[in-house]
Amino acid sequence: xxxxxxxxxxxxxxxxxxxxxxxxxxxxxxxxxxxxxxxxxxxxxxxxxxxxxxxxxxxxxxxxxxxxxxxxxxxxxxxxxxxxxxxxxxxxxxxxxxxxxxxxxxxxxxxxxxxxxxxxxxxxxxxxxxxxxxxxxxxxxxxxxxxxxxxxxxxxxxxxxxxxxxxxxxxxxxxxxxxxxxxxxxxxxxxxxxxxxxxxxxxxxxxxxxxxxxxxxxxxxxxxxxxxxxxxxxxxxxxxxxxxxxxxxxxxxxxxxxxxxxxxxxxxxxxxxxxxxxxxxxxxxxxxxxxxxxxxxxxxxxxxxxxxxxxxxxxxxxxxxxxxxxxxxxxxxxxxxxxxxxxxxxxxxxxxxxxxxxxxxxxxxxxxxxxxxxxxxxxxxxxxxxxxxxxxxxxxxxxxxxxxxxxxxxxxxxxxxxxxxxxxxxxxxxxxxxxxxxxxxxxxxxxxxxxxxxxxxxxxxxxxxxxxxxxxxxxxxxxxxxxxxxxxxxxxxxxxxxxxxxxxxxxxxxxxxxxxx
Numbered sequence: 001x002x003x004x005x006x007x008x009x010x011x012x013x014x015x016x017x018x019x020x021x022x023x024x025x026x027x028x029x030x031x032x033x034x035x036x037x038x039x040x041x042x043x044x045x046x047x048x049x050x051x052x053x054x055x056x057x058x059x060x061x062x063x064x065x066x067x068x069x070x071x072x073x074x075x076x077x078x079x080x081x082x083x084x085x086x087x088x089x090x091x092x093x094x095x096x097x098x099x100x101x102x103x104x105x106x107x108x109x110x111x112x113x114x115x116x117x118x119x120x121x122x123x124x125x126x127x128x129x130x131x132x133x134x135x136x137x138x139x140x141x142x143x144x145x146x147x148x149x150x151x152x153x154x155x156x157x158x159x160x161x162x163x164x165x166x167x168x169x170x171x172x173x174x175x176x177x178x179x180x181x182x183x184x185x186x187x188x189x190x191x192x193x194x195x196x197x198x199x200x201x202x203x204x205x206x207x208x209x210x211x212x213x214x215x216x217x218x219x220x221x222x223x224x225x226x227x228x229x230x231x232x233x234x235x236x237x238x239x240x241x242x243x244x245x246x247x248x249x250x251x252x253x254x255x256x257x258x259x260x261x262x263x264x265x266x267x268x269x270x271x272x273x274x275x276x277x278x279x280x281x282x283x284x285x286x287x288x289x290x291x292x293x294x295x296x297x298x299x300x301x302x303x304x305x306x307x308x309x310x311x312x313x314x315x316x317x318x319x320x321x322x323x324x325x326x327x328x329x330x331x332x333x334x335x336x337x338x339x340x341x342x343x344x345x346x347x348x349x350x351x352x353x354x355x356x357x358x359x360x361x362x363x364x365x366x367x368x369x370x371x372x373x374x375x376x377x378x379x380x381x382x383x384x385x386x387x388x389x390x391x392x393x394x395x396x397x398x399x400x401x402x403x404x405x406x407x408x409x410x411x412x413x414x415x416x417x418x419x420x421x422x423x424x425x426x427x428x429x430x431x432x433x434x435x436x437x438x439x440x441x442x443x444x445x446x447x448x449x450x451x452x453x454x455x456x457x458x459x460x461x462x463x464x465x466x467x468x469x470x471x472x473x474x475x476x477x478x479x480x481x482x483x484x485x486x487x488x489x490x491x492x493x494x495x496x497x498x499x500x501x502x503x504x505x506x507x508x509x510x511x512x513x514x515x516x517x
Contacts, residue, residue: 009085009086023084027054027058028054030093031053037094037145049210051210051214052210052214052217057087064183066227068176075232077232080228090151096150100147110189111143111191113191127185128143156177160173160177190216191209194213215345219284222341240316244293245297247497247501249290251504255388256352256389258507259391259393259394261508262511285352288341291335292353294334295335295357298330298331298334299364301316302324302327306433307432307435310428310433312426348391351391352388352391355387356387359380360380362380372436374436374438375420378415379416382415382416385411418455418457420437421451421486422493423437423438424451424486427439438450438451452482455496457479458479459476459503460479466510467514482500
């Protein structure tokens with residue numbers, strides 16, 4: 001009977017998306033039933049709590065899928081088709097608690113350092129059966145309830161059966177089930193890990209734990225999701241990763257960091273003593289920016305396939321690594337992830353990502369396709385960079401009046417001119433497609449000298465923001481080196497970009513050091 005059920009779950013006759021929806025709705029029902037079990041006021045069960053609980057189960061599902069894939073070597077899609085619908089079992093925990101308690105329920109909760117001790121003993125005794133919470137716990141019975149123990153027992157029995165019918169040896173089965181129990185125990189002990197991390201890096205714990213849990217699980221899902229995509233189709237994953245254009249992404253991430261460290265006196269104390277929630281929100285915003293950048297790269301590739309066939313034949317579409325239809329559908333999934341992660345990080349990150357994606361869409365995509373406008377098209381890239389700096393700044397200082405106004409001019413004029421160097425490597429492809437970039441209009445050699453001057457002047461201009469003479473002299477020297485790198489006959493972009501990124505990191509360090517005084 002169970003084998004037939006597993007066969008039905010694995011069947012490709014059922015769309016994979018239905019398995020995902022089954023998981024989502026099972027978790028939603030669990031969250032609702034848990035309200036009755038814990039007697040939590042429904043007006044206190046807000047969106048943060050709902051997202052937190054849902055992401056908890058999402059991260060756990062992906063972690064168990066990785067474990068089972070490792071134990072069985074089955075295709076990851078086949079494993080997920082079983083794991084995701086099987087989460088209907090989570091509905092049983094609050095139901096068993098209600099039945100056992102005669103309808104009064106038991107308060108569920110994590111294992112936490114404030115309420116629970118003797119954790120190794122709890123691990124050895126199946127979540128501490130017979131071990132009471134610490135004496136100072138506000139609710140004597142809070143934590144792992146009888147219903148949760150029954151639920152986990154069902155899960156471990158199911159893992160054992162699944163592994164055995166898939167051909168795993170008893171030794172591998174026992175080891176994998178033990179790993180599964182350890183994984184579940186680690187998830188329900190999340191406060192220990194988060195509090196330990198807070199103390200390790202010397203920051204304050206959050207005032208509201210639900211958003212912090214949600215952010216932490218979102219980061220874990222991003223990591224596990226990447227692992228699962230790599231397992232599912234390694235060639236597909238590597239094709240996307242190789243075309244990520246990491247140098248450009250790092251530029252934008254560092255723009256956001258630059259805004260964060262540009263703290264005025266009014267915001268200094270808040271930034272120098274962030275909570276764990278604030279730190280995780282920054283990281284989630286960084287993940288959202290990475291997804292937004294990937295979407296922009298993918299949509300640009302879809303339109304520029306003709307140019308790439310000449311100038312960049314190794315990119316996914318001209319190389320034939322990913323079919324255009326799949327590439328296009330994947331880009332919309334990536335956009336959804338960008339918006340979702342940004343919304344999770346807060347309103348400012350969401351607005352930031354929408355502006356970033358919108359700017360690049362106007363730059364790359366028809367009908368406007370502003371990248372075909374000579375010189376001034378790079379205003380969009382400069383604007384996106386400035387936007388990230390501003391949103392990093394307002395994350396700790398919402399008053400835009402405090403933002404340094406000269407930087408706006410520097411970005412919209414200086415960066416617009418200097419960023420023209422990104423068109424040098426695409427000269428042949430742009431010329432063939434009739435795209436009027438500065439190198440196409442002036443010719444390659446002449447444009448190298450003009451753009452080299454623009455870049456050098458940008459470095460000279462930034463010294464006006466650096467009071468230290470030694471550091472200013474260093475940036476003047478870097479500007480001259482960049483000029484020489486750009487005017488080389490055998491021009492390559494990577495040394496220019498790497499030197500730029502190194503100088504940007506040093507500039508951020510300089511700004512941070514100045515603002516900390």
